[in-house]
Amino acid sequence: xxxxxxxSLAALISAAAAxxxxxxxxxxxxxxxxxxxxxxxxxxxxxxxxxxxQDQKIGIELALAALNGAGGVNGKPLALSIEDGGSAEPSxxxxxxxxxxxxxxxxxxxxxxxQAFSADPIAQRRGVPVVAPSNTATGIPEIGHFISRVSAxxxxxxxxxxxxxxxxxxxIRRAAVFYAQDDAYSTxxxxxxxxxxxxxxxxxxxxxxxxLNDQDFQSQITAALNQKxxxxxxxxxxxxxxxxxxxxxxxxxxGAIVVGNGMNTPNIYPICQKYCDGILIAQAYSPELATPxxxxxxxxxxxxxxxxxxxxxxxPQLTAQAYTxxxxxxxxxxxxxxxxxxxxxxxxxxxxxxMDEILGGTYQTPLGEIRFTPEGEVIQKNFxxxxxxxxxxxxxxxxxxxx
Amino acid sequence: xxxLLQLLFNxxxxxxxxxxxxxxxxxxxxxLGVINFAHGAIFTLGAYFTYLLIGGAVGANGLLAxxxxxxxxxxxxxLPVAGMAAAAVALVVERIxxxxxxxxxxxxxLALITSLGAGVILVNLIQLLVGAESYSIPVGTLxxxxxxxxxxxxxxxxVQVILxxxxxxxxxxxxxxxxxxxxxxxxQAVSEDPVTAQLLGINSGRMIQIAFGISGxxxxxxxxxxxxxxxxxxxxxxxxxxxxxxxxxxxxxxGSVPGAVLGGLIIGLxxxxxxxxxxxxxxxxxxxxxxxxLLIRPQGLLGRPQPNKV
Numbered sequence: 001x002x003x004x005x006x007x008s009l010a011a012l013i014s015a016a017a018a019x020x021x022x023x024x025x026x027x028x029x030x031x032x033x034x035x036x037x038x039x040x041x042x043x044x045x046x047x048x049x050x051x052x053x054q055d056q057k058i059g060i061e062l063a064l065a066a067l068n069g070a071g072g073v074n075g076k077p078l079a080l081s082i083e084d085g086g087s088a089e090p091s092x093x094x095x096x097x098x099x100x101x102x103x104x105x106x107x108x109x110x111x112x113x114x115q116a117f118s119a120d121p122i123a124q125r126r127g128v129p130v131v132a133p134s135n136t137a138t139g140i141p142e143i144g145h146f147i148s149r150v151s152a153x154x155x156x157x158x159x160x161x162x163x164x165x166x167x168x169x170x171x172i173r174r175a176a177v178f179y180a181q182d183d184a185y186s187t188x189x190x191x192x193x194x195x196x197x198x199x200x201x202x203x204x205x206x207x208x209x210x211x212l213n214d215q216d217f218q219s220q221i222t223a224a225l226n227q228k229x230x231x232x233x234x235x236x237x238x239x240x241x242x243x244x245x246x247x248x249x250x251x252x253x254x255g256a257i258v259v260g261n262g263m264n265t266p267n268i269y270p271i272c273q274k275y276c277d278g279i280l281i282a283q284a285y286s287p288e289l290a291t292p293x294x295x296x297x298x299x300x301x302x303x304x305x306x307x308x309x310x311x312x313x314x315x316p317q318l319t320a321q322a323y324t325x326x327x328x329x330x331x332x333x334x335x336x337x338x339x340x341x342x343x344x345x346x347x348x349x350x351x352x353x354x355m356d357e358i359l360g361g362t363y364q365t366p367l368g369e370i371r372f373t374p375e376g377e378v379i380q381k382n383f384x385x386x387x388x389x390x391x392x393x394x395x396x397x398x399x400x401x402x403x
Numbered sequence: 404x405x406x407l408l409q410l411l412f413n414x415x416x417x418x419x420x421x422x423x424x425x426x427x428x429x430x431x432x433x434x435l436g437v438i439n440f441a442h443g444a445i446f447t448l449g450a451y452f453t454y455l456l457i458g459g460a461v462g463a464n465g466l467l468a469x470x471x472x473x474x475x476x477x478x479x480x481x482l483p484v485a486g487m488a489a490a491a492v493a494l495v496v497e498r499i500x501x502x503x504x505x506x507x508x509x510x511x512x513l514a515l516i517t518s519l520g521a522g523v524i525l526v527n528l529i530q531l532l533v534g535a536e537s538y539s540i541p542v543g544t545l546x547x548x549x550x551x552x553x554x555x556x557x558x559x560x561x562v563q564v565i566l567x568x569x570x571x572x573x574x575x576x577x578x579x580x581x582x583x584x585x586x587x588x589x590x591q592a593v594s595e596d597p598v599t600a601q602l603l604g605i606n607s608g609r610m611i612q613i614a615f616g617i618s619g620x621x622x623x624x625x626x627x628x629x630x631x632x633x634x635x636x637x638x639x640x641x642x643x644x645x646x647x648x649x650x651x652x653x654x655x656x657x658g659s660v661p662g663a664v665l666g667g668l669i670i671g672l673x674x675x676x677x678x679x680x681x682x683x684x685x686x687x688x689x690x691x692x693x694x695x696x697l698l699i700r701p702q703g704l705l706g707r708p709q710p711n712k713v
Contacts, residue, residue, distance in 0.1 A: 270537075
């Protein structure tokens, strides 16, 4: 009996060792270019954050088509694999691990900052470059050397919309703040908003905590309205934020509303409908930016969306940022392949060298010219503040840039 | 006074949703002694059915992408029709997940697991057919009714008042049916002792189907109303309500119809009593409150103590 147990244990240990050896040898083995240059993406295509993931998928696929149309990586096509990271940390972790084990040279994603804090350390430990298209919380690039982002952090853009609200209405005195306490993006951004308010002499009269999956905000809203705010500042995701705005307006609030990056998607229009009208938002992207890169992108987006007349031909920020993430990886791979042919490198060598190329490059993107700090933080020149203008009937609208 | 009234409105408006959800839950439990975990998925379906029936279109994803019915019903008609469609699905769930196990005399725990499986399958089916995106019932669906009402300085959204009123009406109708009709009494008899009821000539299987049908109708109507109140947050819309509904069911007393309503309203009020600045913790408070009540009264507020069998 003891002997059988010992031999079973030995077999188990051997199998585990063989499996880990397998994994190690995959990373040390040559890059598999048989189906193209492997790049992975992990996007929230289902769950509460799916509204972002769907926008991002379009952007990544447009960039892929553009890159491969221009010859891919020096003649080799990019082979993109997209996995659904859901809208939760466990599914994002699983999708990251799956993509890394498949030998992806770089990853785009995950969609939410909350997921990034959980999944990015996996990529960091395995030495896989990550370019985040939409993580705006403080501390994302600081996760490690292999983590970078093309989405400007909240501290850079969020205060712009507060300043614009005060410029539009200098008589604003009382601000109410709402944020989702169980979401990394919301908790990070609300601190920045509150600091921006304080810097302008507007200490929030109330700070209301919600939760990501909340749908009814009657208690929080009525408590906030008791404080008679003339400005409401929201750090929420699209779904809960859209619902809160609708309920806020239905309960009679008529003042200014400033929202954070989580609501930076046209997918809020069907949620708050006519009540979306007038909300202010700072943006890291403008479809009106007159650069060749952006004009190519907007034209490609409009052409792709033409098949569905119900969809707006104007690209949202999340699509532009996802496009940019794919473009950055594609261009960095091409540069790397010219200096060190990918076929001569092991997977781990290629990943390490690619990270250096990503951080060392300058890119002409739909967001304008961007570069990276040595930590992986994006350096971007152009930021904008937009106001939502809903069409009559309240079914669709647009982010109208403010001067 | 104004603050107290506002707190009452806040609690009742949320509690009505929980109560309506738990009514259907408790009806099946009262007959079968099993919690139907597919109830949340049927609630979700009710919201989607309502959305489609009032003329909503399926989005860009899923096998039914772009689908729109060739007609559009007014909300007040769409809601009961959606309820009936949800009832039909509940009956299918009963036929697939409950009936075969009951016929074999299986342990009720197995039915609980199969209902969980049926719920997961339904949710995935919704996702497959209409995608994972959220849907919104248009603002203005209630016609010329004002968006909110102001009573003695306290404010409440009209849709919440309607929800509360419908929950009350359905409770009254259900109570009248259960206590005042022959079939309602037959249902009570089956819930007391299905074998004896069968011997007395009551068709237990039929009564169970009726319970499932009504439960599905209630879930469908609740889903449609909550969908009107907030956006339909994708296929997993009913999951959170399912968890809360379970708490309400236990608090009110397993199998007690008035208990489901009382439990819903109390949980709603408990949540509303959480200071607004700390309302992110309201779930912890409501479940903590549930825990305390059960320590004092393990059978729930209106439940009957389980007799010890010797």
